[in-house]
Amino acid sequence: MIPMGLWGGQAELKLAKSYLPAFACPIMQADMEFGLNGTYEGLSAVIIPTICDTLRCMTQNWRFGVPTIPMIPIVYPQNRKSPASVDYLISEYETVLTVLSTVTGKMMNEAALCETIEIYNTHNAMMREFSRAANDHLDIITPVERHTVMKSAFFYEKSEHTAIVPNIVENLKTLPAYCCPDKRVILSGITCEPDELLEILRENGLCVVGDDLAQEMRQYRTDTPEKGGGGLRRLALQWNNRYGCSLIHELGKPRGKLLAELCRENEADGVICCLMKFCDPEEYDQPYYEADLRAGGYPCLTVEVDHLNAGYEQIRTRIQTFSEML
Amino acid sequence: MRETQADQAKISTPGEQAAASAPKPRRPKPKSMVLLGEQTEALFENARLAKERGEKVGWSASIFPQEIPETLGLNILYPENHSAGIAVRHQADPFLQKCEGALGYSNDLCAYAKVNLVYASVLNEESEMELPDGGRLVKPDFLLLTNNICNQLTKWYENLARELDIPVFFIDTCYNPSDYVTESRVRYVRAQIDQLIRDLCEFTGKSWDDERFKEIMEISRRNSYLWERSYNLMDCKPAPLSGFELFNYMSAMVCNRGKESSTAVLEQLNAEIEEHIREGTSTFPTEEAFRVSWDGIACWPYLSHNLRTLKKYGVNMVASSYGKAWAINYEDLDGMARAYCFASTNGDNATTMIARRLEALKKFGCEGTIYHVNRSCKVMDCQMMEVQRQLSAQAGVPFASFNGDQADYRNYSEAQFETRIQGLVEIMKQNKEAKADD
Incomplete structure (x- = not known):
């Protein structure tokens, strides 16, 4: 399957x-x-x-x-x-x-499950590697390209995607690093779609150097432990190891700290919070991580993401202003 | 004496006052309401005194197994109930403005949460605002959380915990996509209950007493029985009460379920209802032309308008989902785990929701249903349309829905409510006439 x-x-x-x-x-x-x-x-x-x-x-x-x-x-x-x-x-x-x-009409077996877990862990590592490598080639890996690589993972068999991504990374590494004049941002939220929205970032001299999107890097930052029991138990332990996701209960409102750390690691200039319209779990987190980011010296812009609405003029103006401010 | 929520709803806006007819003398307050008022006073006063003595006081979700803190002798207050009280007194506006303004929260969120998050920030001296009740919901030292009401409560309490820097004692009661509570859920919830008792004892310095727990459980069971019984007595035709009056007594179950004072209130209420039945009287102020059920939380900011509109057409609300919400019967901690997983209608799948409502429609002889599309509550609204369709088809009764909110006065239109009720009444009338012709 x-x-x-x-x-x-x-x-x-x-x-x-x-x-x-x-x-x-x-x-x-x-x-x-x-x-x-x-x-x-x-x-x-x-x-x-x-x-x-x-x-x-x-x-x-x-x-x-x-x-x-x-x-x-x-x-x-x-x-x-x-x-x-x-x-x-x-x-x-x-x-x-x-x-x-x-x-x-098919049964799962333990060996196949363990093999799949290994593939998924390798895939996680590949996606993290891609995210890092992309930052040296922001002329090629535009916000839209980066998103395409991330999202495509949902539509390939995992082993196939796990084979493709290292090729992309290796090819990128053969090229000289690009010194990007654009401002560097981290994206947070559920998704940052459709492409029109990501194009607005590029139009305004912004490049994406990392993310905390549920659809993107949140998928890849927690591996399934190699030990701890059978496959299903290890998958359950992986759920318990997840962190910084609005949809999983966690005390302390850790996302502000997590985002500030992402900014530091990726030398980002600020964060764009892609607040999914009517997403209450994200809406409860937003005031805290915004405040924490500002306290940490990282500018933050919140835009409402609604891919059912085709109008982006208001968002364009706000992103333009944010870019100028950066 | 503190006014109760329906009394407070009678405080009308200038527009409402102009529309209202000449004031009529109020009937004397029933003894059960007097007892309820005393109980509410005692709840807040005891919490204040406990705080003064340096004891730890908690805030709790409304369908938390409160028999646990009751057994430990802890003073617990209930933010959902408190926010409803602020809304019904038309005092929510400055809270909502501040929450969506200075605190930076989205308008989309639950209005109970918005009111309470601002209240907490004022108690924590992070915000400045005159609290309309003088701060009687005293600042908590810990939080008691269950998510059988909704997932938003989990996020709301996460934020309170960070804001106030206090611990959360959490029982994850799990949504039930099945028609029953699975054994694996019971084991998980039971383990959490055991852990919570240990943690709460350690945090508060109290000790667990099995005998005391059995006593509290017995009181709680008696109260649940009395609560459900008072709702069930509404099956008399005409109903002995104006159905909205039962909303007043919710605090006896939400805030005081394990207390003997609730037994006194509910026994008195049952006696008063029985007296009405014996004497053939009712507190519904006009002839009961139609009987309906109410789906969803009360529209507290407009309870008065809801009541007046329904009264105009002789529509009495004789059934609501509140009847079963605290009908929590169990005999031990395993039973407690199962009961609290299945207590709230929000934690149950559509077939369970429909079965419970169908039973109520039949039992109470309802001729229609009014659905409150409560803007604060996605978990109630996002499957309501399918439930409406199936229930209406199975029960053969019409329904009307209206847009409102449990605490945000901005999400309601008086004109829409009146039009929807008019439409419902017309269909119920036609159904009645057709039945008579048969």
Whole structure:
């Protein structure tokens, strides 16, 4: 099976309006629309993690609205300090496996799982390496190119993508480092899409040198431990090792510190917070990380991301002003 | 005597006053309400006194297993209930403005949270504002959190913990995509309960007493029974109460579920309802032409307008999801884990939601449903449309929805509410006439 990421997209909402109110986030709106209008036809199943309030409801909307694509819910533990969270999450993974086996008629085996974990860990390392290498070649790896490499990972078989990315990195390394005159920024948030939005960064002399986007580097910064038990247990431990994500409960509001560290490591001049419209988990984090960044001397701009809205003039003006300020 | 929430809702804006008819003499306050007022006073006063003595005081989510802090003799206050009180008194505006202004939060967030985050920052001397109640929700030393209401509570409490630099004691109750609570969830939640008791004892210096816990559990069980019973008595036709009045008694369950004072309030309430039934009277001020259920949290800032509009058409709200929200019955800590996973309608899947509502529609003889599309609450709204469709088809009753908010007065239109109720009444009337013709 090949897992694909469902991150919505540009869509004209028609059918989804019968399931979600206008204040559900654009990703869920578009996913629902694509599910209902047949765009996602061909998927064997959809796995929905209930990590925010809208996603809780999406499990039920999908279940009744798109009966042709079976829905498999997974309820991740949020009290990760509790040792019992590991066994609980293993049982959730086992439920997912049971449904997948029913849908596909195939069984998972431990050797294949361990091999896959290794591929995913290698892929994580490759993506981190790509992110670093890209910073010496910002003439080639524009914000759009960087995003394309990141997002493409959701649509390749992981081993295939793991083979492609090192090629990109090696080719970049054969070229002389480019001294980029542009200002360097870190992106934070859920996603920074579509390409039109990323083009505005380039138009205004901004290059992306790192990110804390849920769709991009948050996917790759935590490896699955090599030891600790069987494959499922190690995957559960990986969930408990994740950090700095708005959708996972964590005390101390650590994202400001994390972003400041990203700025320091990547010599960034500031941060652009890509606040997904109607994303309440991100909205609770934003005042704190903005304040922490400012206290750390890093300028910060928040723009609202809504890929259902085609108008970017207001964002263009704000990014232009931010760039000038940097 | 402190006014209760429905009384406070009677405080009207100048526009409402102009529209209102000549004031009528108020009926005397029932004894249950007097007891409730005393209980509320005691809750805040005891917390203040505990703070003065140097004891640790907590804030808690509304469907937390409060039998635990009750057993430990801790004083706990409830921000959701408190924010609702501020909203119903029309005092939320400066909080919402400050939250979205100086504190930098998005307008999109839950208005209970927004009111409380500002309140906390004032208590913490980070913001300046005159608190309308003089700060009687005293500054907490710790937080008690469950996420059976929603995920936003988790984020809200993360922020409180950082703002006030205090610990959070958390029980992750897990959403239920299945029609039941899985055993793996029970084990996970039970382990968290055990850990929480140990941690809370260590933090507060209190010690756990199994015998005391059994006593509290018994009180809590009795209160849950009385609470559900008072809701169930609304199945009489006509109903003995104006349904919105039951909203007043929520604090007995939200804030005082393990206390004998709630037993007194709820026994008195049951007795008063029974008396109405015996004498064939009702507090619903006009003839009960239609019986409806209410889905969602009360629209606290406009409770008075909701009531007046429904009264105009003889519509009595005889059922709501609050009836089951605190009907939490269990006999031991495993049972507690299971019960709190399944208590809140927000933690349950659509089939469970529909089954509970269908049962209520039938039991209470409802002829329609009013859905509050509560802008503060995505977890209630984002599956409501599908639930409405299925429930209406299964129960054969019409529904109307309106836009509102549990605490943000800006998200409501009086005209929309009236139009939607008019439409619902018309369909209910046609249904009634068709039934009579049959």
